[in-house]
Amino acid sequence: MTSERPVEIAPTSYLPVTAVASITHRITGVALFAGTAYLLFLLDLALDSEAGFARAAALIETGLGKFALWITLAALAYHFIAGVRHLLLDFHVGDSLAGARRGAWTTLGLSFLAAAAAGAWLW
Amino acid sequence: MVTNVTSFGRSGLSDFVLQRVSAVVLGAFGLCVGGWFAVNPEGGHAAFAAWFSSTPMVVFATLAVGALVAHAWIGMWTVGTDYLRPHYFGRASTVVRLAYQGATAALLFLYLIWALAVIWGGLNGSTPPATGEMPALPHASAVGEAPPAEGS
Ligand code: HEM
Numbered sequence: 297m298t299s300e301r302p303v304e305i306a307p308t309s310y311l312p313v314t315a316v317a318s319i320t321h322r323i324t325g326v327a328l329f330a331g332t333a334y335l336l337f338l339l340d341l342a343l344d345s346e347a348g349f350a351r352a353a354a355l356i357e358t359g360l361g362k363f364a365l366w367i368t369l370a371a372l373a374y375h376f377i378a379g380v381r382h383l384l385l386d387f388h389v390g391d392s393l394a395g396a397r398r399g400a401w402t403t404l405g406l407s408f409l410a411a412a413a414a415g416a417w418l419w
Numbered sequence: 420m421v422t423n424v425t426s427f428g429r430s431g432l433s434d435f436v437l438q439r440v441s442a443v444v445l446g447a448f449g450l451c452v453g454g455w456f457a458v459n460p461e462g463g464h465a466a467f468a469a470w471f472s473s474t475p476m477v478v479f480a481t482l483a484v485g486a487l488v489a490h491a492w493i494g495m496w497t498v499g500t501d502y503l504r505p506h507y508f509g510r511a512s513t514v515v516r517l518a519y520q521g522a523t524a525a526l527l528f529l530y531l532i533w534a535l536a537v538i539w540g541g542l543n544g545s546t547p548p549a550t551g552e553m554p555a556l557p558h559a560s561a562v563g564e565a566p567p568a569e570g571s
């Protein structure tokens with residue numbers, strides 16, 4: 297007897313590049329929610345006064361402060377690039393299977409370059 | 420139509436559109452601020468503050484804060500709805516999800532107030548002009564004077 301029930305395909309052992317791109321967009325979105333506090337803190341200092349601006353500049357010179365800013369900027373870069381891709385997909389640009397794979401790789405590649413550029417700028 | 424009391428626009432379709440419109444606003448704002456630092460590598464407080472407190476930037480930043488609140492609420496709501504459900508949390512899932520949503524809303528409210536205070540500046544005179552050239556106020560001589568004695 298043929299069952300009409302959905303078949304469990306157990307996808308646990310492989311992760312298509314499109315799934316990696318998707319889950320990373322989610323992770324970076326939640327990371328940005330937290331990172332917003334740090335960016336607001338820096339903006340508050342930088343706008344407050346000369347001394348505040350200097351404090352913000354000094355903070356992002358410390359190892360932890362610089363790393364936190366880099367992580368936040370890298371997350372923003374990824375979330376932004378993947379977000380633009382998402383908007384294109386909404387208009388059915390690049391939503392074929394091959395196009396989606398290409399778009400996912402492009403997103404990951406561009407974000408890698410953007411994160412490296414942010415790192416080069418900071419260090 | 421499926422509705423949910425904790426969604427932002429009370430319908431999934433309006434949340435979907437808001438999520439996208441707010442994404443475009445946030446993206447444009449991020450490029451704008453990032454672009455300023457790229458174009459002005461020397462930066463400095465005075466130049467940055469002068470630019471950021473110009474009327475167009477104050478309006479744009481205010482718009483961006485509104486977009487952030489809508490975007491982050493809808494986004495965090497989506498994530499919470501996906502994971503904080505009975506499959507993982509059993510009968511506690513509603514309480515867990517509401518606590519998560521409450522914490523998200525509280526933090527977003529903090530961001531909103533904080534960001535507006537930063538953008539609009541100087542609440543309670545906490546931020547004097549950056550140049551230090553605070554003009555003397557006409558009533559400055561009155562500051563610190565003892566209040567008139569009450570005729571008892
Ligand atoms: C063969 C394997 C997989 C297939 C066919 C698949 C398929 C899908 C589909 C059709 C969606 C809905 C897309 C949409 O919201 O429009 C989705 C969303 C999602 N998948 Fe997968 N998936 C797979 C593996 C995985 C794995 C292994 C993970 C995580 C470890 C994952 C994480 C996610 C997440 C987080 C979403 C939500 C994305 C969003 O809301 O934007 N997927 N997946």
Ligand code: HEM
Pocket residue numbers: 321322323324325326328329332375376377378379380382383438439442443445446449487490491493494495497498
């Ligand atoms: C600090 C700012 C931002 C925060 C805190 C944030 C946060 C989030 C979160 C938590 C999600 C939900 C992710 C999910 O359901 O998987 C999301 C989704 C989304 N974000 Fe952002 N985001 C920000 C900026 C941006 C920017 C600049 C863009 C620009 C293109 C963008 C585009 C998107 C899009 C298109 C979605 C919908 C994804 C979907 O429907 O699956 N976001 N965001």
